[in-house]
Amino acid sequence: MRALGKRFGDLIAVKGIDLDVPRGSFFGLVGPNGAGKTTTLSMVTGLLRPDSGQAFVLGHDVWADPVAAKRLLGVLPDGLKLFDRLTGLQLITYAGLLRGMPRDLATSRATELIAALGLSEAQGKLVVDYSAGMTKKTTLACALVHAPRVLVLDEPFEAVDPVSAATIRRILEDYVAAGGTVVLSSHVMDLVQRLCSHVAVIADGQVLAVGQTDDVRSGRSLEERFVELVGGSVEVEGLSWLRTSSD
Amino acid sequence: MVAHLLRLKLLLLRNLFRRSRAQTIGLIAGIVYFSFAVVGVAVLLGSLRTSLDDARIVIPLVGAGTIVLWTIVPLFTFGSDPTLDPARFATFAVPTRDLAIGLALSALIGLPAIATCVVMAGVFVAWTMTPGSAVVGLMCVVIGVLTAVTTSRWVSARATGALQSRRGRDGLAIAGLLLLLVAGPLVAFIGSSGSDAKSTAALLSDVIGWTPLGWVWAAPTDIAAGNVVIGLLRLLLGALTLYVVGRLWARAVADQVENPRAVARSDAGVAADGDLGLLARTADTPGGAVAGRVLTYYRRDPRFQVALITTPLVPLLLLVPFTVGDVLWAPLLMGPLVAFLLGFGEHNAVAYDSDAVWLHLVTATPGVADRRGRLISSALLALLLVPAYTLVGAGLGQRLDLVGGLLGLSVALLGAGYGLSSVMNVVLPYPVPESGESPFASPPGAAGATLLAQTVASIGTTVVAAPVLVLAWLGWQGQVWAVWATAVLGMALGVGAALVGICIGARLFERRGPELLAALRRT
Numbered sequence: 001m002r003a004l005g006k007r008f009g010d011l012i013a014v015k016g017i018d019l020d021v022p023r024g025s026f027f028g029l030v031g032p033n034g035a036g037k038t039t040t041l042s043m044v045t046g047l048l049r050p051d052s053g054q055a056f057v058l059g060h061d062v063w064a065d066p067v068a069a070k071r072l073l074g075v076l077p078d079g080l081k082l083f084d085r086l087t088g089l090q091l092i093t094y095a096g097l098l099r100g101m102p103r104d105l106a107t108s109r110a111t112e113l114i115a116a117l118g119l120s121e122a123q124g125k126l127v128v129d130y131s132a133g134m135t136k137k138t139t140l141a142c143a144l145v146h147a148p149r150v151l152v153l154d155e156p157f158e159a160v161d162p163v164s165a166a167t168i169r170r171i172l173e174d175y176v177a178a179g180g181t182v183v184l185s186s187h188v189m190d191l192v193q194r195l196c197s198h199v200a201v202i203a204d205g206q207v208l209a210v211g212q213t214d215d216v217r218s219g220r221s222l223e224e225r226f227v228e229l230v231g232g233s234v235e236v237e238g239l240s241w242l243r244t245s246s247d
Numbered sequence: 248m249v250a251h252l253l254r255l256k257l258l259l260l261r262n263l264f265r266r267s268r269a270q271t272i273g274l275i276a277g278i279v280y281f282s283f284a285v286v287g288v289a290v291l292l293g294s295l296r297t298s299l300d301d302a303r304i305v306i307p308l309v310g311a312g313t314i315v316l317w318t319i320v321p322l323f324t325f326g327s328d329p330t331l332d333p334a335r336f337a338t339f340a341v342p343t344r345d346l347a348i349g350l351a352l353s354a355l356i357g358l359p360a361i362a363t364c365v366v367m368a369g370v371f372v373a374w375t376m377t378p379g380s381a382v383v384g385l386m387c388v389v390i391g392v393l394t395a396v397t398t399s400r401w402v403s404a405r406a407t408g409a410l411q412s413r414r415g416r417d418g419l420a421i422a423g424l425l426l427l428l429v430a431g432p433l434v435a436f437i438g439s440s441g442s443d444a445k446s447t448a449a450l451l452s453d454v455i456g457w458t459p460l461g462w463v464w465a466a467p468t469d470i471a472a473g474n475v476v477i478g479l480l481r482l483l484l485g486a487l488t489l490y491v492v493g494r495l496w497a498r499a500v501a502d503q504v505e506n507p508r509a510v511a512r513s514d515a516g517v518a519a520d521g522d523l524g525l526l527a528r529t530a531d532t533p534g535g536a537v538a539g540r541v542l543t544y545y546r547r548d549p550r551f552q553v554a555l556i557t558t559p560l561v562p563l564l565l566l567v568p569f570t571v572g573d574v575l576w577a578p579l580l581m582g583p584l585v586a587f588l589l590g591f592g593e594h595n596a597v598a599y600d601s602d603a604v605w606l607h608l609v610t611a612t613p614g615v616a617d618r619r620g621r622l623i624s625s626a627l628l629a630l631l632l633v634p635a636y637t638l639v640g641a642g643l644g645q646r647l648d649l650v651g652g653l654l655g656l657s658v659a660l661l662g663a664g665y666g667l668s669s670v671m672n673v674v675l676p677y678p679v680p681e682s683g684e685s686p687f688a689s690p691p692g693a694a695g696a697t698l699l700a701q702t703v704a705s706i707g708t709t710v711v712a713a714p715v716l717v718l719a720w721l722g723w724q725g726q727v728w729a730v731w732a733t734a735v736l737g738m739a740l741g742v743g744a745a746l747v748g749i750c751i752g753a754r755l756f757e758r759r760g761p762e763l764l765a766a767l768r769r770t
Contacts (some may be wrong), residue, residue: 049606050763066757070611080768081603084682089539090526097526097536098610107523113425123521126547127681132551142606 014039014055015205020168021198023058026190028196029185030222032230037185038078041154045075053155053234057150061206067098069207071099076139078155079183080144084128088138091127095142113141115169118164132159140168146236153184157191169195189223203230248341252349256356273695278358285362289369296373303468304445304452308389310464311455317399320359333503343504346495358474367392370464380471383482387463390482393464395490397496404499440456456481459488475610528625533612537620545624550599550680558588558628569643576723579644579653582637586657587708589629589644590664594704598622598676602768606654610759618669622749626666633657649722652730655718655737656712662741663711665747667704673755674718675700676766711744 014036016057031037042048044055046069048061060069083091090109096106103232116122119139126137136159143151151172157165172182172195186192191197192199193213199222200210210214210228217225264271292309295302336346353359367388374384429517456465469478525546529539545551562581566576597604607617637653677696709716715737722730754762 043611044612045760047608047764067611070609073609075609077605077609080605081601081682082608083544083600083603085732086526086540086542087522087524088524090543093523093526094536095606095610096532096605097531098532098612103531107527146610216399 014043017202017205017207019200019207019210021217022179023181024176024179026172026197027180027181027183028192028199029183029202030189030192030199031185031202032068033187035203037202038187039153039205041152041183041185042077045077045152046070047075047077060114071157073144074146074151076136076143076153076156078150078158082127082137082139083137084130085126086140087124087126088130088134089114092141092145096145096189099146099213102148109145110141113144117122117141117167120184120213127131133161134158134166135232137168144171147182150181151183153182155186156184157186157188165191189221190225193217201226248345251351252353253356256353260356266714280405281362281393285365289365292366292369293372296376299376299468299471302373302376303465303472304449305454306373306468307452307461307464308448309366309370311458311460313366313391314395314398314460317359317363317395318402321399321403322606330721332607337504340505343497343501346504347493347500349491350500351400351496354400355392358398363395363581364394374467374471376471379442379475380467380478383470383478386466387466387482387485390489391463391486394485397489397492401492401496404496404503422600427749440724445447456507459484459514462488474565502759531609532616534616534620537607537612537617538623541621541624541704542670544599548599548682553560554592555628559591559632561588562587562640565640566643571734575644577644578640578647579646579649579723581640582653582657583660586629586661587634587664589625590661590668591704591708591750593622593625593668595676595679596668597672597699597763598679598767600767601681602764604767605764614756615749617756618749621672622665622745623683631659633661639653650655651732651734652719652722652737656715656742657737658735659709659744660741660744662745663707664704666744666746667707668713669748669752670755671700671704671707673752673759673763675703676763687705712740715740 013166017036017040027041029037039048040068043050043053043135044057044062046066049063054064057069057072058070060068083094086094089107092110092113093103093106096109097103099106101109111123114120117140119141127135130138136156140153140156145152156168160168169191172184176182176197186197196213199209199213199216200215201208209225213222216222264274292306333350335345353640359664371388374387377382428737452461452581455461462481466481466485469475469481477529490668524539526536526539527543529535529542541551545555562584564576565581567585568577624644634654637650637657640649641647675696715733718729718733718736723760
């Protein structure tokens with residue numbers, strides 16, 4: 001994937017972002033709340049029409065040639081509902097069938113994904129009865145079922161328990177090792193620092209820093225560098241009454 | 248503490264008017280409209296002051312009805328005002344007694360309570376026949392209203408457990424639907440029994456007057472009629488009822504505050520491992536998958552079940568003029584009507600998916616597959632219902648010679664509806680209850696869009712099918728050639744309209760996907 005350029009006229013949410021995600025990289029997108037991460041990822045995945053600019057997936061323009069681009073993409077959006085009256089197995093298979101996969105293949109892959117993500121016990125339950133973490137894992141499985149070349153994941157680790165997070169991390173690392181590309185957004189700096197080969201810091205709809213993770217953090221932890229870039233103080237003023245041990 | 252809760256409720260009431268301007272205007276229009284109805288009822292009740300006999304019959308019925316309505320309605324509009332749910336106060340250290348009293352009284356602040364009070368003012372006026380009945384009447388009105396409100400809170404609190412499980416909610420919704428369906432014919436039946444309606448009402452009123460629902464509502468008329476002992480006894484029993492209900496409510500509050508999470512529990516699985524259900528039985532294509540998913544929803548989602556149950560029942564209403572008024576032509580319309588309803592019913596299909604439709608967007612689901620898949624479940628129903636109702640209708644109307652024409656007309660209406668719906672559910676989706684909400688809940692501020700879309704859909708369907716409608720009318724007038732022309736043209740027009748609509752709708756779906764998603768997210 002190259003030349004992922006996006007420009008937006010006066011849109012407040014995202015003010016013209018230019019990003020190149022190298023093929024085969026594990027790309028982290030970090031930024032404070034309301035920085036425009038979800039907006040950016042929505043425009044890349046064809047869920048939100050940009051006011052200006054273009055997005056390419058392996059050379060295919062997402063908005064001029066959506067079918068070819070979307071075939072290569074696996075997407076996990078944040079804050080959108082699912083067809084939650086289906087069971088987990090049904091939903092993942094459904095995602096495969098919509099991609100035009102034969103039913104046998106979709107079903108066997110869905111079953112494998114369910115086992116890998118530790119959802120076997122719950123596969124016959126309705127997604128509406130799942131916990132937040134299970135729902136997240138099911139959505140991830142929907143994004144993986146057609147073996148995409150590029151994964152775009154919005155907050156894939158939110159509400160996921162540590163064991164599942166480790167599983168997801170392994171799956172994603174294997175995927176990147178096999179030549180796939182992952183773009184994910186996250187609030188958890190530690191995780192991004194450990195996981196991602198590349199990182200982009202965005203705030204206020206603009207890119208503040210981008211590059212290889214080690215270059216961006218330049219010797220310090222990503223969290224320190226992030227706070228420095230985004231600005232804002234971590235010193236807490238007041239609240240002295242909260243320190244009850246001083247009684 | 249009680250004052251704090253009342254102030255909180257007042258604040259919530261005021262914030263009702265702080266939403267968007269359109270919503271506020273709609274709300275005010277609704278209030279004005281209902282005000283007339285409520286004041287009218289109150290004046291009518293007040294006028295019973297001059298007629299002791301009528302008051303004795305009517306007021307207990309009205310009072311008991313008030314209590315029953317207060318108890319039942321909140322169960323079906325659940326989710327409308329969970330703000331003052333006792334469980335929400337679990338993390339605050341509020342004495343249970345204060346909380347129970349405060350929450351019950353706060354239910355008195357609100358539009359339904361104001362309406363109730365206006366009606367009850369009318370009841371009080373009716374009871375000012377003698378000084379004694381006026382004094383007892385005042386006490387009875389207060390006790391009665393408090394009983395209604397407290398019972399309402401108690402039942403809601405106890406039902407919360409059932410309501411928080413999905414199965415409980417779905418079950419309740421279906422039960423409510425059946426109740427509604429049964430209530431209509433029942434009322435019609437009682438109404439048609441005509442002359443003895445008054446004696447039936449008098450009997451019912453007498454019975455209710457000796458139940459907890461009716462004690463307070465019967466007491467003042469007893470006093471006015473001179474039966475002081477019975478009147479005072481009923482007043483005492485009514486006060487006792489309020490006390491008992493109050494204690495029950497207080498205990499419910501205590502339970503919820505002490506153990507707020509106990510009511511949430513998960514449901515068991517619905518399918519065996521590896522079982523794809525209906526998804527395994529439809530065609531092995533994206534369109535087949537969409538059809539399988541919609542069919543699954545018909546089985547699991549009460550919002551779809553409401554449509555599934557009501558659509559076949561509505562045409563049966565045509566049998567009422569047939570049986571009661573000997574209108575022979577009424578049943579002839581059964582087939583065309585069910586066809587119209589099925590076609591029309593799809594005009595907002597995408598909105599029921601809400602923003603889950605993102606999955607169709609990111610998978611680049613072909614528009615034709617999406618459109619066709621959505622129609623298949625409805626078409627299966629049509630395949631069953633349209634011929635059956637057409638034949639039965641023609642048989643009852645003794646016009647079997649018109650069957651061909653009626654079928655043609657039905658297909659034309661169905662196809663026109665499908666074609667128009669395939670375009671409209673992309674272009675003009677309007678808010679519907681979310682999955683898991685009551686199918687009867689109406690999303691706030693949606694009335695305008697709903698009315699517009701439904702008008703466009705119904706008029707549009709009629710306009711598209713107009714040539715066939717004209718031919719069908721000629722056929723009914725006795726032109727034999729027109730009957731067969733209706734049959735042929737109807738089939739052609741229906742199939743053609745559906746195909747054209749699907750093609751246009753498919754192109755729009757592919758082009759306007761992000762805009763559709765944005766519209767659904769806003770709703």
